[in-house]
């Protein structure tokens with residue numbers, strides 16, 4: 001019976017450690033204010049399920065949008081940029097949203113922007129680094 005408990009403990013430990021890839025977190029915790037992301041740079045493992053906890057402490061709606069690999073919204077987020085969104089979440093003022101998404105399989109640098117008109121220009125921009133899994 002005691003041996004069984006040890007095996008279960010080992011198994012649980014294995015499951016917990018599998019939540020990370022090479023020490024990389026599979027969570028993105030971001031606070032959105034008027035008008036920035038804090039932090040504004042994130043690193044996640046490729047192809048993994050990522051949990052996003054987005055808190056909007058501002059007084060207007062904000063968006064956390066990851067653009068496709070190689071895509072850039074330029075100085076201002078326009079209608080033509082919406083087709084380049086890889087994944088997005090919109091958070092009303094004063095709210096917190098927790099969601100998951102599948103990290104891109106292509107390693108590299110991805111742009112993170114808030115697509116609400118004027119917000120990118122005001123500084124709501126970030127960077128997501130996707131690292132190949134080991």
Ligand SMILES: [Cu+2]
Pocket residue numbers: 035061062063114115116119124
């Ligand atoms: Cu915004």
